Amino acid sequence: MKGCDTELMIDTTAEGRCTAAELDAMLTEIAAGNLQALEQLYRRTRASVYAFALSVLKNPQDAEDVLHDCYVAVWNGAAGYHSQGKPLAWLITVARNLCFQRIRQQKKTEDMRSEEWALCLPCERGLSPEDRSILSVCMEQLSGQERQIVALHAVSGFKHREIAELMDLPLPTVLSKYHRAVKRLKKIMQ
Amino acid sequence: MTTREINEKARQAYRHAVPEVWDEVLSDCREQKENMLVMTLPRRKPWVARMVGLAACLCLLIGTGVGFLRYRSERAVDATVSLDVNPSIEIRVNQKERVLEVVPLNEDGRLIVGDLDFSGSSLDVTVYALIGSMLQNGYLNELTNSILISVDNSDPARGAAMQERLTSEVNLLLQTDSFNGAVLSQTVTKTDELQQLAEQYGITMGKAQLIKAVLSESTLRSFADLVPLSINELNLLLSRETAAATHVEVIGAASDKAYIGEARAREIALEKAGLIADSTTAWEIEMDLERGVLVYELEFLADGCEYDVEIDAVSGEILKFKTKRHSTPAASAPAQSGRSDSVSTTELIGEDNAGEIALEHAGVDSRDAARFRCKLEREDGLLVYEIEFYAGGCEYDYEIDAASGAVLKYEKDLDD
Numbered sequence: 001m002k003g004c005d006t007e008l009m010i011d012t013t014a015e016g017r018c019t020a021a022e023l024d025a026m027l028t029e030i031a032a033g034n035l036q037a038l039e040q041l042y043r044r045t046r047a048s049v050y051a052f053a054l055s056v057l058k059n060p061q062d063a064e065d066v067l068h069d070c071y072v073a074v075w076n077g078a079a080g081y082h083s084q085g086k087p088l089a090w091l092i093t094v095a096r097n098l099c100f101q102r103i104r105q106q107k108k109t110e111d112m113r114s115e116e117w118a119l120c121l122p123c124e125r126g127l128s129p130e131d132r133s134i135l136s137v138c139m140e141q142l143s144g145q146e147r148q149i150v151a152l153h154a155v156s157g158f159k160h161r162e163i164a165e166l167m168d169l170p171l172p173t174v175l176s177k178y179h180r181a182v183k184r185l186k187k188i189m190q
Numbered sequence: 191m192t193t194r195e196i197n198e199k200a201r202q203a204y205r206h207a208v209p210e211v212w213d214e215v216l217s218d219c220r221e222q223k224e225n226m227l228v229m230t231l232p233r234r235k236p237w238v239a240r241m242v243g244l245a246a247c248l249c250l251l252i253g254t255g256v257g258f259l260r261y262r263s264e265r266a267v268d269a270t271v272s273l274d275v276n277p278s279i280e281i282r283v284n285q286k287e288r289v290l291e292v293v294p295l296n297e298d299g300r301l302i303v304g305d306l307d308f309s310g311s312s313l314d315v316t317v318y319a320l321i322g323s324m325l326q327n328g329y330l331n332e333l334t335n336s337i338l339i340s341v342d343n344s345d346p347a348r349g350a351a352m353q354e355r356l357t358s359e360v361n362l363l364l365q366t367d368s369f370n371g372a373v374l375s376q377t378v379t380k381t382d383e384l385q386q387l388a389e390q391y392g393i394t395m396g397k398a399q400l401i402k403a404v405l406s407e408s409t410l411r412s413f414a415d416l417v418p419l420s421i422n423e424l425n426l427l428l429s430r431e432t433a434a435a436t437h438v439e440v441i442g443a444a445s446d447k448a449y450i451g452e453a454r455a456r457e458i459a460l461e462k463a464g465l466i467a468d469s470t471t472a473w474e475i476e477m478d479l480e481r482g483v484l485v486y487e488l489e490f491l492a493d494g495c496e497y498d499v500e501i502d503a504v505s506g507e508i509l510k511f512k513t514k515r516h517s518t519p520a521a522s523a524p525a526q527s528g529r530s531d532s533v534s535t536t537e538l539i540g541e542d543n544a545g546e547i548a549l550e551h552a553g554v555d556s557r558d559a560a561r562f563r564c565k566l567e568r569e570d571g572l573l574v575y576e577i578e579f580y581a582g583g584c585e586y587d588y589e590i591d592a593a594s595g596a597v598l599k600y601e602k603d604l605d606d
Contacts, residue, residue: 035219038215042215047205068214079448127206170541170542173541176560176561182193186193
């Protein structure tokens, strides 16, 4: 099938690339009140949720709060989850919602501290200088959408069509933003 | 550096940046679970003291009641009181309101009843004990707080009195420190149809009657769709008007804590529409069940357009978003609109549509289009979308009228 060649097969197996079926099974267990299943889900998907939250909010503390709130929300809402075969997308939507709620709250109280973000990442988190460098570029040189698309693709392994659906953007827009972002990253990271 | 390497570096960086929050998540989830459990320190939760007292009475009654009643052999079932939350339980009592039998109708009900024997106890004490068990086992909690009490009594006057009494007692029981319960109550009018439905789906006649009440609001759902819902969810779907019309009394409000809430749903709809609350009117929000999923259905008016939005009540995902011109036919004329200055954002076709029009005109599949760009510009007083993309070795440039979608200009060049 032509047209999808720009989508790379990313191997996200650090926590192991979970199949939709595995995630669905976890959610069913969680709905039945199984805390261990929640922990399993957390271990397998937290990078995806955090990466997305950080790319929306730019602030590590806020992203950490959303990460926490997301799994508590899953715990509460799992009974209402009806599988449509896209559990990771559902999870990201829950996270997205929490991000927007937070933005709304913050708009009422303080300005976004996006410029100070790099100072907020604690040193002990095991980030190499290269890690910090690429995250800086993402935060400072990419637009919000470009950053989110990169996070969803690189960390969660979503295909561009899936990203288009998640972010409610046309596929050509996702593709062009993705390529622009990658181009800029390549240029700076050389 | 290849694209693959960039992606890998980004992935590693984000993964290394993830904080460890599991302990906090676990303790917050556990805390919620525990709020449903009976605290063993009676001084912290006043109702527990009541429960402990009642349980003691219950034991006593079971002990003495059996002896007292056996020789009276009042075995005729005079009334049936059913309790539904998720668990479904039927309590059959005689003329003296002494329990003859407690029948669990589903798995959850069996869990609640356990091997307790209520025969001979009073109706009220039995109801308290069963509700206490539901609280203890987490069936009634902050997220699922609604219980349905259905009374079926051979004497309607006594039935009504029983319903009122039990409702106010149960309501008191459920106003605890950790959550506020909601009590729905009704008198069951036993019909063959109701009995058949109850048997077919394994639910109480009371729940069947409630489902029929909720169904009466809309012809779009089927009985089978609603059977798996908890009383809490049915309570959320039941409007005040229908409750009044079908004689279901409702005290308290159904818990919507497992859902994003009407306020958030409203925000999501406004965001998608690109509007602020002040520019909208005539809001209508209600919860509904669509294809087995609980959703918020929102309707509102803005700037001559009617908006119809459906949002997943748990995830906040937008499932449907429709707008319809609400006013004069002149606004929907397909001809060119030169009066661009007064065109508000709601009257433009949008970037998505403009893009589709351009791609279609060029005969290019969206998957084959690269470096797609779309920008809203003003050209000679007219609002247009300027679109650019590359496909099959060619560069395409389009100008689309932002209000009517007409293709005003297009160009195709070899890409070098």
